[in-house]
Amino acid sequence: MKWLSEKYLIMRGWTIEGTMPPVSKAIVIGVPHTSNWDFFMFLAFVHHHDLHVKFLIKDNLMVWPLSWFMKRWGAIPVDRTSSHHLIDSVVQSFNDHDEMILVMAPEGTRGRTDRWKSGFWRMADAANVPIVMVGVDGATKRLEIGPSVKVDGDPDAWIDQAADFYTDIHGLRPENKGPVQL
Numbered sequence: 001m002k003w004l005s006e007k008y009l010i011m012r013g014w015t016i017e018g019t020m021p022p023v024s025k026a027i028v029i030g031v032p033h034t035s036n037w038d039f040f041m042f043l044a045f046v047h048h049h050d051l052h053v054k055f056l057i058k059d060n061l062m063v064w065p066l067s068w069f070m071k072r073w074g075a076i077p078v079d080r081t082s083s084h085h086l087i088d089s090v091v092q093s094f095n096d097h098d099e100m101i102l103v104m105a106p107e108g109t110r111g112r113t114d115r116w117k118s119g120f121w122r123m124a125d126a127a128n129v130p131i132v133m134v135g136v137d138g139a140t141k142r143l144e145i146g147p148s149v150k151v152d153g154d155p156d157a158w159i160d161q162a163a164d165f166y167t168d169i170h171g172l173r174p175e176n177k178g179p180v181q182l
Contacts, residue, residue: 005047009143014041018145020049021132024099026148027124028053028132031162032178033105034171041136041172042103043073045143054093055103056086074103087123094127113178121158121182125151133162135169144169155182 009016030042046053052074059077062070078086094100102123106116124131133146146165151158163180171177 005044009044009048012141014044014141014143016045016048016143016145020051020145021130021148023101023130023132023148025094025097025127025129026101026132027120027127027129028101028103028134029106029120030103030134030136031106031166031180032135032169032171032176033107034173034176037172038105038136041143042134045134045145046103051101052099053101053103087119087126090123091127094129107178112176115179115181118155118182121151121155125153131158133165135166136171137169138172139170139174 030038030045032038054074054076056078057070057075059079062075062077067075090102094102104120106120107113120131128150130148130150132148135144135146136142137144147161149158149161159180159182166180
């Protein structure tokens with residue numbers, strides 16, 4: 001799959017800038033999430049770095065035959081209709097595994113939003129794992145891997161670093177990019 005991902009990126013004129021930090025546990029955020037194609041761009045990133053990742057997905061998308069592929073790619077179905085302790089469950093998963101990379105889209109949707117959902121940040125803080133920033137920019141055809149930052153209970157300091165990194169990264173559909181704020 002790594003070979004196929006790299007060939008796809010090269011044929012389309014894309015580059016990957018930066019390297020994945022040597023962490024065994026992290027939350028990787030993909031921003032901005034402006035198109036359905038973002039998912040496939042991040043799959044290419046994952047395969048390029050030989051990462052075994054997990055990601056949260058609406059449980060109603062887990063229908064056969066798609067569910068077979070999604071589980072194989074690391075999907076964790078989430079029931080969004082019931083109240084449950086998602087953050088606690090994710091923290092427990094981090095505690096139960098020696099290695100776990102969870103990929104998330106903080107915007108929570110492909111459309112423009114005024115602020116990010118804060119669950120990813122609260123998960124990273126509670127699990128004491130860093131957040132690795134990754135961006136996709138359609139105009140420059142690049143996937144950029146940014147810093148790995150521990151959140152240490154201070155959302156304002158963290159979001160300032162994220163805003164700096166994502167300033168020049170506009171997504172595949174720039175009109176859907178919103179501000180970087182929790």
